[in-house]
Amino acid sequence: MLLAFDTATALVSVAVHDGSTVRAEAVSGAPMKHGEHLAPLIAAVLADAGVTMAEVTGIAVGVGPGPFTGLRVGLVTARTLGLALGVPVHGVCTLDVLAAEAIASGAVVGEFVVATDARRKEVYLAAYDETGARVSGPEVVRPAAAATPSPAAGEGPVLYPDAFPHAVGPTQPSAGWLARLVLSGTVEVLDPEPLYLRRPDAVAAAPASKPGA
């Protein structure tokens, strides 16, 4: 039983795969609530699939790139579950998950890109060939600098239609596809390390908001 989840976009996606099929999958209802939603959603999806924690034999997690706060919720959850259950944790680039679904659903034939919201008027971008192999990225760029008439999956084309006029599905990464990818062995499996792609803003906390020691 592979428990898969991705928190690298505004929503949380969770799925359970039993080795032959996705048994259950769900997406959180409200954006930017990764910390509140992920754990209850895991419990709900496991219950829906009729699977107990003890039956989970592996964890798959989207490692981004994505907004840092949500990304960390997914990664610390994956690592801690892996430790407590004694099972391996497989990381996958979140853009690869979107690419896999785009190909499998027939939304793209030929070369295409995946662009997701990096905020600050930028996108996380990767380019793929017709087989779904990543040929460049992931990187963080301004949409205008990445403008392409190629088909584009992810939320990028929704937010920046001028740069990505040829929008195709999907817009959100699916944990079901994340699980299928890991089990298929056709994707580069990474350590569960976050793909931040940006340095931290080196601004000290306002002292009033820090508990200090």
Place this chain on the structure above:
Amino acid sequence: MAAMNEPLVLGIETSCDETGVGIVRGHTLLADAVASSVEEHARFGGVVPEVASRAHLEAMVPTIQRACDTAGIALRDVDAIAVTSGPGLAGALLVGVAAAKSLALALDKPLYGVNHLASHVAVDQLEHGALPDRCLAMLVSGGHSSLLLVDDITLGVTPLGATIDDAAGEAFDKVARVLGLPFPGGPHIDRAARDGQITIDFPRGLSNRKDLERHRFDFSFSGLKTAVARWIEAREASGEPVPVADVAASFQEAVCDVLTRKAMDAAISNNIDTIMIGGGVAANSRLRALAQSRAEERGITIRVPRPGLCTDNGAMVAALGSELVARGRTPSALDLPADSSLPVTTVVA
């Protein structure tokens, strides 16, 4: 020696720059593993939230493992998970809360999202046993300076007073900076002051009669910090060297004098005979000595945990968690949020 029927609780603390994982059985401390990112923040003169959050993610699993190894337990032995859910830095809290939920889920054990400040009070039970039925807690750190009335730490606390501007620890950091001492300022000022004399009479905030009418148990350290900076500027302007040790000693005395004076007043006026002191500033040697001598004169007992348990750690969270389990308090839900401004009156979120 811990009785095996007492609850075995693992506590996680990530509200600022320390990743803490503690394990207790009842009031017995079994492990207190802490990984700090303080050195990564030193060059910024304060804690950088994104740097702290990244460090928490990297440190979490190794720190949990280290705590279990030290305690000689397996994770599946744990009876409950406790975690600081606030107050603190939002992104930093979130890492600890998510890790705690994962443990609770994987191990099928209750989760307690607890208040950081109440944990600073509860930790003293690991050192000095059960808290008395009623005590005064003075919590002094980089973010808080509070006087709290504590009857039952698992139910709530009653705030008597707090800082109206800077926290005590913040004043230490700022004065250290003008003295050219490194961040964090507390331990460096404490060390420098040992070689100095109390030669300068710096102001005691909210201590004159008029202020006491409205702010009897409140603190203010902003004026003190400014007074120290002005004093140094004047000295430098006149071409004289700054006596760092004397300034450190005099500043530290002003802080400790007003803290202990107000704590004694609060205890006596509420008929309380025990004062518990916690938070990072409680590690200050002058504060400990002055509180002790003033309390003795008044027949008051001072309880201060050893310095390592005063600063942020996971053991304090586990200590509060263990008390909550022992008293049968209701655990938190799995959708527990990290609350950067959790009020001091909320013990379990």
